[in-house]
Amino acid sequence: MPVELVQLFIILLKFYPVEEKLQIKKRIEEEIASTLVLVEKYRELSKPIAPENAIGRVSRMDAINNKSVNESALQKAELKLNNLKVALTRIDDADFGLCVRCKNPIPIGRILLMPQAITCVNCAR
Numbered sequence: 001m002p003v004e005l006v007q008l009f010i011i012l013l014k015f016y017p018v019e020e021k022l023q024i025k026k027r028i029e030e031e032i033a034s035t036l037v038l039v040e041k042y043r044e045l046s047k048p049i050a051p052e053n054a055i056g057r058v059s060r061m062d063a064i065n066n067k068s069v070n071e072s073a074l075q076k077a078e079l080k081l082n083n084l085k086v087a088l089t090r091i092d093d094a095d096f097g098l099c100v101r102c103k104n105p106i107p108i109g110r111i112l113l114m115p116q117a118i119t120c121v122n123c124a125r
């Protein structure tokens with residue numbers, strides 16, 4: 001193998017070995033699956049509320065309060081789902097796992113914990 005090619009491989013391997021990438025991919029897919037379940041659940045809970053005369057005034061007010069809590073949870077879950085899908089499409093990119101701000105590699109532990117993370121811990125602060 002030419003020296004340049006070997007060097008290129010070393011640079012690539014130094015980053016995320018294939019095995020780790022597969023691990024990350026699996027983790028992202030699992031996370032997508034569980035987030036989808038959450039999105040479904042919150043969507044169900046954010047459905048329009050029955051009229052007052054059907055469920056009573058107090059329980060309707062409760063329902064409205066819960067609805068807004070569930071709606072913001074839904075938004076968060078949908079955002080996370082989106083980020084995860086983006087992470088999955090980016091996993092084979094050369095710059096996957098690089099912090100978008102400081103360009104340093106994001107530790108594998110962070111990627112596995114938060115596959116949607118695009119910054120290192122320092123830059124996320």
Ligand SMILES: [Zn+2]
Binds near residue numbers: 101119
């Ligand atoms: Zn950074």
